[in-house]
Amino acid sequence: MSGAESVGDGRSGGDGTTGDDVDRTPVPNADVCVVGAGPAGALVADRLAADREVVVLDAGPRFDPDDRLARRERAIRPAYDRPDVWDVGGERDAHENAGEWFYPLNHARVKGIGGSTLHWQGMVMRLHEDDFNSGTVRGVGPDWPIDYADLRPYYAEAERELGVAGGSGVDNPHAPPREEPHPMPAFEPSYSDSLFAEACEELGIDIHSVPNARNSEPYDDRSPCVGYGTCQPVCPSGAKYDATVHVDRAEAAGATVIDRAPVQYLDHDADRVTAAVYATPDGGEHRQEADAFVVAAGGVETPRLLLLSESEAYPDGLANSSGAVGRFFMDHLFAGAGGTLDEPTRQNHVGFYTSACDEFYDDADEERAPFKLEFFNYAGPSPVEMALSGDDWGDPLLERLRDGYGNHVAMGGLVEQLPRADSRITLDDDRVDDRGNPVPRIEWTVDDRALSTIERANEVQVAILEELGAEVEWVAGPDATGPAYHHMGTTRMSDDPAEGVVDPDCRTHDLENCWIASSSVFPTSGAMNPTLTIAALALRVGDGVDAWL
Amino acid sequence: MELTRRDAVAALAAVGATGGVAVGVRRMQDREGGEDAATDGASAGDPSDRDTNEGTVRATMVAVAEVVYPGEVDGIDEFVDRFLDGRLDGSAHASGLREAVGELADASQAWHDAPVEELPAAEREELLRGIGADTADEDPDGTTAERVRYYVVNDLLLALYASPTGGELVGIENPQGHPGGAESYQRGPP
Numbered sequence: 001m002s003g004a005e006s007v008g009d010g011r012s013g014g015d016g017t018t019g020d021d022v023d024r025t026p027v028p029n030a031d032v033c034v035v036g037a038g039p040a041g042a043l044v045a046d047r048l049a050a051d052r053e054v055v056v057l058d059a060g061p062r063f064d065p066d067d068r069l070a071r072r073e074r075a076i077r078p079a080y081d082r083p084d085v086w087d088v089g090g091e092r093d094a095h096e097n098a099g100e101w102f103y104p105l106n107h108a109r110v111k112g113i114g115g116s117t118l119h120w121q122g123m124v125m126r127l128h129e130d131d132f133n134s135g136t137v138r139g140v141g142p143d144w145p146i147d148y149a150d151l152r153p154y155y156a157e158a159e160r161e162l163g164v165a166g167g168s169g170v171d172n173p174h175a176p177p178r179e180e181p182h183p184m185p186a187f188e189p190s191y192s193d194s195l196f197a198e199a200c201e202e203l204g205i206d207i208h209s210v211p212n213a214r215n216s217e218p219y220d221d222r223s224p225c226v227g228y229g230t231c232q233p234v235c236p237s238g239a240k241y242d243a244t245v246h247v248d249r250a251e252a253a254g255a256t257v258i259d260r261a262p263v264q265y266l267d268h269d270a271d272r273v274t275a276a277v278y279a280t281p282d283g284g285e286h287r288q289e290a291d292a293f294v295v296a297a298g299g300v301e302t303p304r305l306l307l308l309s310e311s312e313a314y315p316d317g318l319a320n321s322s323g324a325v326g327r328f329f330m331d332h333l334f335a336g337a338g339g340t341l342d343e344p345t346r347q348n349h350v351g352f353y354t355s356a357c358d359e360f361y362d363d364a365d366e367e368r369a370p371f372k373l374e375f376f377n378y379a380g381p382s383p384v385e386m387a388l389s390g391d392d393w394g395d396p397l398l399e400r401l402r403d404g405y406g407n408h409v410a411m412g413g414l415v416e417q418l419p420r421a422d423s424r425i426t427l428d429d430d431r432v433d434d435r436g437n438p439v440p441r442i443e444w445t446v447d448d449r450a451l452s453t454i455e456r457a458n459e460v461q462v463a464i465l466e467e468l469g470a471e472v473e474w475v476a477g478p479d480a481t482g483p484a485y486h487h488m489g490t491t492r493m494s495d496d497p498a499e500g501v502v503d504p505d506c507r508t509h510d511l512e513n514c515w516i517a518s519s520s521v522f523p524t525s526g527a528m529n530p531t532l533t534i535a536a537l538a539l540r541v542g543d544g545v546d547a548w549l
Numbered sequence: 550m551e552l553t554r555r556d557a558v559a560a561l562a563a564v565g566a567t568g569g570v571a572v573g574v575r576r577m578q579d580r581e582g583g584e585d586a587a588t589d590g591a592s593a594g595d596p597s598d599r600d601t602n603e604g605t606v607r608a609t610m611v612a613v614a615e616v617v618y619p620g621e622v623d624g625i626d627e628f629v630d631r632f633l634d635g636r637l638d639g640s641a642h643a644s645g646l647r648e649a650v651g652e653l654a655d656a657s658q659a660w661h662d663a664p665v666e667e668l669p670a671a672e673r674e675e676l677l678r679g680i681g682a683d684t685a686d687e688d689p690d691g692t693t694a695e696r697v698r699y700y701v702v703n704d705l706l707l708a709l710y711a712s713p714t715g716g717e718l719v720g721i722e723n724p725q726g727h728p729g730g731a732e733s734y735q736r737g738p739p
């Protein structure tokens with residue numbers, strides 16, 4: 001079925017049906033209830049499904065794979081905003097911004113089976129060793145209560161699970177240590193990478209491959225990348241990993257996955273969660289009981305659910321004896337620069353990048369945050385998108401497209417922000433969602449170390465672009481920066497129950513049968529995209545739950 | 550530059566329509582002139598699908614394409630026809646497209662006293678501008694101008710510029726929306 005507006009409205013049944021014929025009743029005798037079917041929840045479920053009775057509840061719909069091209073058309077068509085592509089928005093996803101910095105939450109997540117990986121870019125790096133010891137090594141932020149060594153085997157496993165094409169650390173002297181190669185070879189550098197490489201060589205700056213959760217060859221019964229060029233927000237070929245892979249696998253192994261089942265609160269006694277109370281599209285409410293619960297609802301909805309689950313025993317929110325639930329909200333900050341050359345740069349053939357620079361990452365200290373640089377393959381406008389907006393057609397349009405496309409170059413980068421107690425998610429006092437629950441209220445603040453590091457990243461970017469001979473046309477510095485859509489820190493991990501929400505095993509300090517699988521447990525954020533670390537932690541949570549049961 | 554069958558297939562792939570056997574049959578019947586057969590799409594569809602006759606839809610779309618496509622492309626007729634084979638697939642989009650074409654055809658009759666495809670190119674362009682499709686932002690649920698922009702003008706532009714030949718016109722042989730492989734990004738300019 002074609003047409004951007006022909007896809008089923010996710011909120012009234014992602015498959016175009018009302019969903020009324022789907023059985024959404026609770027599963028009797030469940031061992032494990034997982035809240036959220038993004039990569040974190042899906043990996044936990046898959047890990048446990050063969051030997052345990054697992055049920056997964058997700059707030060959003062099960063999207064029909066046959067709609068992917070029509071959704072992709074939405075990404076190209078000016079009539080649609082990015083959140084429309086995966087039906088994000090409306091009452092269900094209402095939120096308030098109350099902080100110094102605006103946070104575009106609905107650009108930063110997808111609700112549904114597969115979670116935000118349906119939309120994601122798929123760049124997957126390991127955190128560096130120092131990221132786990134920021135306080136000790138860099139003099140700022142807490143240390144994680146676990147080390148790189150604790151996660152290292154799980155990182156390797158996560159790379160196999162997601163299917164990562166990478167350079168195995170061979171061409172990147174700054175990557176953390178690893179024993180085994182990436183499961184697939186890295187994507188070859190792009191033509192524009194070769195231009196950047198010359199400039200970097202002149203300046204003595206390293207440039208190397210970058211790990212992608214995207215098939216550079218057939219893997220796991222999924223297609224290799226075929227160059228649709230629209231990875232973010234839709235990969236129609238399945239070459240880009242998304243969490244439907246592990247949801248499908250968990251279901252095949254016996255797990256029950258219930259869509260459009262937003263958990264309203266977690267019922268509990270003093271030291272255990274007893275049931276996840278969830279709503280269904282028919283207006284009903286159900287109780288899913290289980291021996292163990294894993295909350296994997298993303299970095300904003302996870303703390304929100306805990307806050308919504310307040311009780312006499314936990315008046316400030318469930319598992320919140322520390323007062324840290326919702327606090328220390330962090331994202332990675334974007335730093336970028338771009339311009340044009342007087343020669344073709346061959347952009348927008350693919351929608352991901354193939355080269356990066358981690359050279360400056362470990363220079364971090366009290367004043368300077370870790371940051372990494374990215375060399376884009378999609379600088380400048382895409383001709384198809386340009387063609388659909390404008391007052392011209394025929395020959396004048398073609399001329400405009402020829403003028404607009406062809407010579408752009410751009411670099412991006414991510415910068416760490418420090419955890420701050422006043423950067424936080426709370427429940428809004430005035431506004432409620434479609435179910436009558438208070439919406440998340442975001443107060444996002446950013447520290448000066450991050451802002452000055454963005455300037456430093458810009459300096460390097462501009463130097464490289466100038467060496468390349470580019471006319472620099474834009475710089476996204478401290479005033480123009482924005483979030484990379486990585487929600488972290490809001491249920492931080494700590495050895496000390498007074499300082500954090502979860503222990504080093506990601507189990508809540510307060511409740512013995514409740515784990516959290518999410519970047520919300522990150523005590524500090526580093527500057528690497530978070531999802532490989534989320535995946536590694538989720539696999540570890542799976543083992544922890546299994547051992548406990 | 551000649552638009553080929555491959556371009557039409559690519560344009561359809563870009564929007565998630567393929568055109569199937571049932572559609573092929575319909576085209577044959579269409580050629581034989583039966584109006585009912587012509588409007589009876591691959592699936593039951595919406596009753597409003599039948600509002601604008603298949604021949605008019607196709608002829609109007611080709612006539613508009615001749616205005617909105619650059620002068621240097623050839624083979625428009627067949628390209629648009631094949632694109633519509635898949636696009637008129639019984640979806641909500643197909644009925645929206647038919648409706649928008651119907652309104653454009655009505656305006657043509659009212660203002661120029663002739664169907665769109667019989668107007669000289671300059672008048673066709675005048676018609677499109679008169680209806681406001683040049684300055685309107687596309688919107689599938691909007692005013693006539695916004696819907697003509699969405700379903701007619703932009704559907705045609707999307708089809709062209711997501712196809713390899715359309716991409717090549719601009720200098721990108723693997724445009725966004727076209728699965729042109731994971732090698733072209735590595736190659737330098739020709």
Ligand SMILES: Cc1cc2nc3c(=O)[nH]c(=O)nc-3n(C[C@H](O)[C@H](O)[C@H](O)COP(=O)(O)OP(=O)(O)OC[C@H]3O[C@@H](n4cnc5c(N)ncnc54)[C@H](O)[C@@H]3O)c2cc1C
Pocket residue numbers: 035036037038039040041057058059060107108109110111112113114115116117119120121122123124232261262263264296297298299301302305484485486487517518519529530531532534
């Ligand atoms: C545009 C974009 C680009 C990105 N690019 C990258 C990248 O290149 N690399 C990278 O590492 N990361 C990237 N990310 C981030 C990445 O998508 C997330 O880190 C990852 O998806 C988080 O996984 P998760 O399972 O914790 O949460 P999510 O994937 O967000 O899934 C959470 C799930 O929980 C469900 N849920 C929420 N509340 C409830 C409730 N109350 N009851 C039941 N279910 C609930 C939601 O419906 C959702 O399906 C990107 C994100 C975006 C938006």
Ligand code: SF4
Pocket residue numbers: 214224225226227228229230231232234235236237238239240349350351352
């Ligand atoms: S370029 Fe992106 S969208 Fe296209 S096939 Fe490759 S991964 Fe998927």
